[in-house]
Amino acid sequence: xxxxxxxxxxxxxxxxxxxxxxxxxxxxxxxxxxxxxxxxxxxxxxxxxxxxxxxxxxxxxxxxxxxxxxxxxxxxxxxxxxxxxxxxxxxxxxxxxxxxxxxxxxxxxxxxxx
Amino acid sequence: xxxxxxxxxxxxxxxxxxxxxxxxxxxxxxxxxxxxxxxxxxxxxxxxxxxxxxxxxxxxxxxxxxxxxxxxxxxxxxxxxxxxxxxxxxxxxxxxxxxxxxxxxxxxxxxx
Numbered sequence: 001x002x003x004x005x006x007x008x009x010x011x012x013x014x015x016x017x018x019x020x021x022x023x024x025x026x027x028x029x030x031x032x033x034x035x036x037x038x039x040x041x042x043x044x045x046x047x048x049x050x051x052x053x054x055x056x057x058x059x060x061x062x063x064x065x066x067x068x069x070x071x072x073x074x075x076x077x078x079x080x081x082x083x084x085x086x087x088x089x090x091x092x093x094x095x096x097x098x099x100x101x102x103x104x105x106x107x108x109x110x111x112x113x114x
Numbered sequence: 115x116x117x118x119x120x121x122x123x124x125x126x127x128x129x130x131x132x133x134x135x136x137x138x139x140x141x142x143x144x145x146x147x148x149x150x151x152x153x154x155x156x157x158x159x160x161x162x163x164x165x166x167x168x169x170x171x172x173x174x175x176x177x178x179x180x181x182x183x184x185x186x187x188x189x190x191x192x193x194x195x196x197x198x199x200x201x202x203x204x205x206x207x208x209x210x211x212x213x214x215x216x217x218x219x220x221x222x223x224x225x226x
Contacts, residue, residue, distance in 0.1 A: 043216040101148040105157025
């Protein structure tokens, strides 16, 4: 089954404790992206990647890091989480071989930073 | 930056046709228009995509006028399960399909 998986689905942590949210897709997609969703603000893009070792900032990259060492994986790293990063996070992927914006989204990770 | 503007919310009744309009005045020549549906606590799901004129699939239709400064998502005969947030999306003109900007979305409530 074609899918995007994220782990963990729920995470409660404390300020300053480094964490990583994993994202993996099995569709051989080149493009992967991370979004955060906050009430009333819709989805905002954090980082995206066009392929292995090719990442770029989205609209709200501050406080986040990403890496793309393998095509299928695109982890989101919070080196020193703060309460304002409490949010619902989505990973997405898309194939670039055709002119399409169809993104496949993961189930989401709900992060709470206290 | 190609931003979009949509109604914040809409109400409808089962069996009616719903039209949601999105404004994207600064859309770039190479940008496509895409619509997504999102249920609470789930990731968005692709509905339809178009460049100009009309596109139809088994779920919806998308109408895009010649100037492409707006688009209208049409949902025929909605049911209660169509209650969701609908996002209009256009690609940023940065030489490809890199940044995809989601608007604030339209919250559609379908009533019995």
